[in-house]
Amino acid sequence: GNSVTQMEGPVTLSEEAFLTINCTYTATGYPSLFWYVQYPGEGLQLLLKATKADDKGSNKGFEATYRKETTSFHLEKGSVQVSDSAVYFCALYSGSGSARQLTFGSGTQLTVLP
Amino acid sequence: KAGVTQTPRYLIKTRGQQVTLSCSPISGHRSVSWYQQTPGQGLQFLFEYFSETQRNKGNFPGRFSGRQFSNSRSEMNVSTLELGDSALYLCASSLTGDGYGYTFGSGTRLTVV
Numbered sequence: 001g002n003s004v005t006q007m008e009g010p011v012t013l014s015e016e017a018f019l020t021i022n023c024t025y026t027a028t029g030y031p032s033l034f035w036y037v038q039y040p041g042e043g044l045q046l047l048l049k050a051t052k053a054d055d056k057g058s059n060k061g062f063e064a065t066y067r068k069e070t071t072s073f074h075l076e077k078g079s080v081q082v083s084d085s086a087v088y089f090c091a092l093y094s095g096s097g098s099a100r101q102l103t104f105g106s107g108t109q110l111t112v113l114p
Numbered sequence: 115k116a117g118v119t120q121t122p123r124y125l126i127k128t129r130g131q132q133v134t135l136s137c138s139p140i141s142g143h144r145s146v147s148w149y150q151q152t153p154g155q156g157l158q159f160l161f162e163y164f165s166e167t168q169r170n171k172g173n174f175p176g177r178f179s180g181r182q183f184s185n186s187r188s189e190m191n192v193s194t195l196e197l198g199d200s201a202l203y204l205c206a207s208s209l210t211g212d213g214y215g216y217t218f219g220s221g222t223r224l225t226v227v
Contacts, residue, residue: 032214036218041220042220042221043118043120043204043218043219043220043221044204044206044218045218046215046216046217049214051214089157093212093214095212100162100169100170100211101147101159101162101170101172102147102149102157102159102206102216103159104156104157105156106156107156107157
């Protein structure tokens with residue numbers, strides 16, 4: 001079945017530091033890949049997505065590139081802010097049969113210190 | 115436009131009781147999916163409804179059920195509650211349920227005592 005493995009947390013960075021959160025996946029076919037963010041007490045918000053190999057998703061300074069050869073979708077940001085503190089989830093969607101669902105990684109807690 | 119609305123936000127129930135959670139999707143969205151979030155298991159897929167039909171189901175016991183109404187609002191029901199059912203229950207709506215545009219609600223925090 002499909003699965004997503006993401007970098008264990010928690011991750012603590014100073015403001016303006018560079019962020020990388022690793023994500024790799026296992027899936028049949030050609031899944032779509034997503035990063036979601038969850039702030040305390042809230043639901044998930046879509047941060048960015050990529051639907052095919054070599055696509056780059058970007059939003060709010062965050063980027064991730066769909067790498068089929070390494071089955072990866074690592075999240076990066078050049079300069080994090082305190083307001084980026086949240087839990088980040090990597091997810092995939094493979095829309096056929098019983099795989100018609102979002103499969104999530106375990107989440108990575110990010111704390112950015114001023 | 116209004117987002118996905120889940121009610122209630124918080125709920126405390128006793129073991130053995132049953133509970134019903136509600137999800138109102140974004141207007142025009144026909145797909146509603148439900149997820150359970152716990153610290154130990156993370157985010158797990160419960161089921162998806164599309165145009166009042168259950169289209170997909172995760173690996174949860176039969177105590178977990180759901181339905182969708184003609185206006186696309188969805189409810190999920192958990193019967194004979196167990197302590198392990200304590201979780202944040204999230205619903206997500208989508209225009210077609212193809213994975214490209216899921217919008218999540220803020221969730222219902224269920225505590226079973």
